Amino acid sequence: MTTQATRSYTDIRQALLDRQELALVDVREEAPFAESHPLFAVNIPLSKLELEVLARIPRKDTPVTVYDNGEGLAQRAVQRFVELGYSDVKLLEGGLAGWGAAGGELFIDVNVPSKAFGELVEHHRGTPSLAAEEVKALLDAKADVVVLDARRFDEYQTMSIPTGISVPGAELVLRARELAPDPSTRIIVNCAGRTRSIIGTQSLVNAGLPNPISALRNGTIGWLLAGQTLDHGQARRFAQVSEQTRQSASADARQVADKARVQRASLADLQRFQAEAARTTYLFDVRTPEEFAKGHVPGARSTPGGQLVQETDHFASVRGARIVLADDDGVRANMSASWLAQLGWEVYVLDDLQPADFSASGEWDAPSPPTPQVEQISPETLAQWQAQGNVAVLDFTASANYVKQHIPGAWWTLRADLANALAKIPSAERYVLTCGSSKLARLAVAQVEALTGKPVFLLEGGTASWIKAGQPLEHGETRLASARTDRYRRPYEGTDAPREAMQAYLDWEYGLVEQLGRDGTHGFYVI
Incomplete structure (x- = not known):
């Protein structure tokens, strides 16, 4: 058997520090990945590699390093990468254990770069927050308060703070003015845990809204740990905004992006970027999925801005790549770009797009490999x-x-x-x-x-x-031939998470700033 080429921890660490393009791919299922991985590892399970990898690592000569934890998946993954046409694929020397043995920091959970960055933002900016008990007292007193939920709408529907309105992260700066038109109205931003409420609150602060603004400290987890009750199945959503609101939000967002050193690009620049053989360019549309379906720039992927900032590793799996963002109002792209720039990405906003430029419609069509003919x-x-x-x-x-x-x-x-x-x-x-x-x-x-x-x-x-076809269905774990390791159960998920798991999750988040310091490769900064 031939020995497969490897890259060492030292090679990858240096490439990260030099801002070179690389993809460090963990090919295990999500649950084992969440138990231990390097900061910038991305999880593309071998089980569904072909369906995900072409969008996540679009350039076939990207330096790809693959690892597992001794399960024998990595060697199979290298072969699959090669079959798909990737030309620079190597194994991580010693696998996951080799990373740790060489002195590499190991992280738990998922979307860790974004979560660690959120903690860094709060650490540097002192992002204002209120405890669950304080927010409950304000609501009980019928105070002049509006609660904005920065998660995806489906997460909000599962469980939400009483009176909460669904305003996913990138929409906050565009919508908050009309949801709290009186500058004395207190705005409270929540998510399930900490990250999206910190980023959402700081977005409104950075954009200069005059209202008192606070995060709900520890989100719905904090609410439950305080012994308080959540709502379920709510459907309050933001409404359309006036042209005046859109224009002032756009000016504010642009100022924030400029401060974060976000770069500007035209459609001609985008075409030039996409023609560069030696660089990866991602094109993301950060508006709502409904707006994307009505019309978008050809070749863009629908990635609502709040989720893009929360799950950057999932969408842009090549660290060191270039990211280009599109919207039709200058608010959501600039606010999302301001965070991606601070997360260490080379990021551009497409400026001066005209309605005619949004010429493609329908859902995003993921690139997929040639399909085998079967009966x-x-x-x-x-x-x-x-x-x-x-x-x-x-x-x-x-x-x-x-x-x-x-x-x-x-x-x-x-x-x-x-x-x-x-x-x-x-x-x-x-x-x-x-x-x-x-x-x-x-x-x-x-x-x-x-x-x-x-x-x-x-x-x-x-x-x-x-x-x-109206055929009968069965429900439950009736016949499991494999262990259910394909998804890591997040401690803030659902309505039945044990208190100990929720508290442990918060304690872990609080420790991320220190862990980032030990890792030393992140390249984050906070404006």
Whole structure:
């Protein structure tokens, strides 16, 4: 067996300090990744590598370094990268353990660069905050207060502070003036934990809003730890703003971006950037998904600004790359860019865009590899085969989707764990593979054929087509052929998180500034 080329901790650390482009890829599932990883590692699980990597690492000669923690996934991932046309892929010397042994700092949780940066912002700026008990007292007293929830709308709907209005992060500077037109109205910004409320509050402070502004300290976690009750299923959202509000917000946002040393680009500059063979350029539209669908700059990806700042590692997985942001009002792009610049990115805002420039419409279409030709069957055929017996159904969807609903008798399977999973599934004369849409399942057909030696079919349109056909469904963890490691359960998620986990999460966040100092590679600054 040939020895695969490696990069050392020292090589990667130096490249980070020199602001060179690199992708350090952890190919384990999200749960083990969240237990321990380097600061700028990005998680692209081997199970769904082909579906994610082309958007996240668009340039095929990017220096890519792959690692695992001894599970044997990294070698398989290198081969898959090479098959996809990547030309500079190496293993991390010694894997995760090698990073730690060489003196590299290891972090827990997900989206750590953004969360650590949020703590750094509060540390340097003394971002104002109020404890849950203080906010509750203000609400009980019917004080002149407005609560703005800076998370995604679906997170807000799961659980929210009483009276809270959904205003996802990048929308705050654009919308807050009309939600609190009286300068004496107190604005309180919350998220689930700390980061988005700190960044949201500081955004409003940086933009010069005259109101008293505070973060809800520790977000909905702090609210629950104070023994207070959250609302569920709320649907209060921001409304459209006047042209006057838009213009003043735009001027304020531009000033903040200039202070953060955000750069300016035209569409001609963007084309020049995209033609540069030796650099990676990401083009992100930071407005709402609804606005994006109505019309966007061709080639842009929809990444609402608040989530882009929160999950930068997920969208821009090449550290040292160039990021270009687009919007149609100059507020959301400039505010998002101001944070990305402080996070150490080379970031540009597309200036002077005209309505005609937003000429593409519809959802963002993720780049995907050539799809293998496989034999497909309809939901009706699968139902007939199941009635006859001796067919095994393998479901490759996210485990949370499987638990919510799946085809009766289907086995939930992680693609990277196929050999182990098949050992737990009773052997059958034929196999049918599915997932939500069939995209991921299609990639597993040849592998299942090779491992079983039996005919393997793809359910056309995936489980979505089964549901559309009105076929019966099953719920719960009925048949798990793999452990549910595909998603890390965040301590602030859902409504049943244990108090100890929530408190431990907050304690960890408080310690991030110190950990950043020990790591020494972050390149963050705070305006």
